[in-house]
Amino acid sequence: MRKTFRRTRGGPEHAALDGIDLDIPGGCIYGIIGRSGAGKSTLLRTINLLAAPDEGRLLIDGEAVDGGRRTELAGLRRRTGMIFQHFSLLSSKTVWQNIALPLRLAGTPAAEIDRRVAELVSLVGLAELAHAYPAGLSGGQKQRVAIARALVHDPEILLSDEATSALDPETTRSILDLIRRINRERGVTVVLITHEMSVVEAVADSVAIVEAGRIVEQGPTWRIFSDPRHPVTAELVRAARHDSRSDIEASIAHIPQLAAHRYVARFDGTTSVELAALAPDARVLTSSIRPVQGRSQGYAVFESDEGEGAVSDRAGRLGVTVEGLDPVPAAGER
Ligand SMILES: Nc1ncnc2c1ncn2[C@@H]1O[C@H](COP(=O)(O)OP(=O)(O)OP(=O)(O)O)[C@@H](O)[C@H]1O
Ligand SMILES: [Mg+2]
Known part of the structure; x- marks a missing residue:
């Protein structure tokens, strides 16, 4: 898939997506991570054709969807729900009315709207706040409203663009738990964009790393964390882990040494x-x-x-890597 923009009128074309080929298995939570400007949002927007690719095709369940006909585009939008960092709620409407709005616009009968909205407010844990206005809600509660609204048409796919980026860690965790529950209980495929590896680690089954409009690495989340192959991935993983050699050395520097050697396994x-x-x-x-x-x-x-040779030998047999942490002797001491 390819998508270009001109940043200035008549200016050079810039490829926001440059030969992306991505296969997202149905029913999973798929993370897309990358630095700012990498092309994540553009990629996500091609999945519901908010941004039509210049080249390439979108297939859902093996069927090409090009949004050529208006009915097809409307159908696609119903098969996908979307949530954003800044919630995009209408401040003049209550929680209930915000969730009901897409159904009203679609001409859904009133009784059906009431039934759906009641089910969704309770799914996201906001039954008690159904008649509150957004201004009276916390960020996490606002995101719950947005999630309920994204689910009104019972979509197959939920697209999340930095949905937890404006939230504190504890609220982030609770929103990610909700997203996972929606995925597991309702079978909704989730495509989750983030710039934080900790979000991927918490919920994603698989992840793709995007850099300059290309996918530089993809795989199951556990593999990406244990064996990052691209430098961009390695950097993201290290930043999330705080476990570089120097981070570890700093964390133990104040502990008096009682044995001959120190190792990290x-x-x-x-x-x-x-x-x-x-x-x-x-x-x-x-x-x-x-x-x-x-x-x-x-x-x-x-x-x-124990000396490093003996420890390394045993580690090798057990499938663990061990590094000695002893200070490198200065040239004169060798
Ligand atoms: N409508 C547009 N017009 C012109 N350029 C655009 C447009 N949308 C995106 N771009 C450019 O495409 C590139 C990718 O943008 P995109 O928003 O997809 O990045 P991102 O990975 O989502 O970044 P962030 O983490 O900051 O949200 C950027 O260089 C951006 O300037
Ligand atoms: Mg973005």
Whole structure:
């Protein structure tokens, strides 16, 4: 898929999307991550043809959708719901009226509207606030209204463009939980754009990394985290993890050293490993191991009197990588 813009009238064409080929399996949560200006929003907008590609096609369930006929475009918009960073609610209408609006515009009978809206406010946990106005709601509550509104036509696909970027971490978590519930319980395919790897890590089954209008890497979320292959991906993962060697060294610098050596063991999608299997006298200084899609990832820092050769040998047999953290001796000390 290709999409170009001219930034100035008569100016040179700039490719916002430059040969994107993306296959999003139905029923999954698919993350799209990249830096600002990478082309994420443009890519998302081609999925409901808010932006028509200059070249390339959109297929849903294997069928080409080009929006050529107005009825087809209207049908496509109903098959997709969309949410944004800034909620886009009407301030003069209540929660209930905001959610009901697309149904009213579609000429849905009043009884049907009432039934749908009642179901949706309770799905998003806002039954008690149904008659409040947006100004009286928190950011998380506003996003819940927007999610309910995006679901009024029972879409197959939910498109989310930085939906949690304006929210604090705890609210982000609760909105992501809601999105996951909608995906799992209703079978809605979710395409989720974000610039934060932590969002991808929390909910996405698979992820594509976009850079300068191209997909530079894609794969299952656990693999992207454990084995990032493109430099842009590696940078995003490191920023999310705070686990570069220097981050780790800084975090243990204040702990007095009691054994001869310090090591960091990194777990990349392995099952759990006893540190004693790496060094019988291992003493843990710090660790950060978390499950990503059910696989352990992270690191543990330990001290031991065992030499690096012995520890590395055992680590190799166990499928764990171990790095020595001992200070590199200055030239004169070697
Ligand atoms: N309507 C438009 N007219 C001209 N240029 C555009 C238009 N929409 C997007 N672009 C350009 O296309 C490129 C990709 O923009 P896009 O909004 O898709 O990026 P993004 O990855 O969503 O960035 P952000 O994280 O900042 O939202 C940018 O260089 C942008 O300037
Ligand atoms: Mg954007």
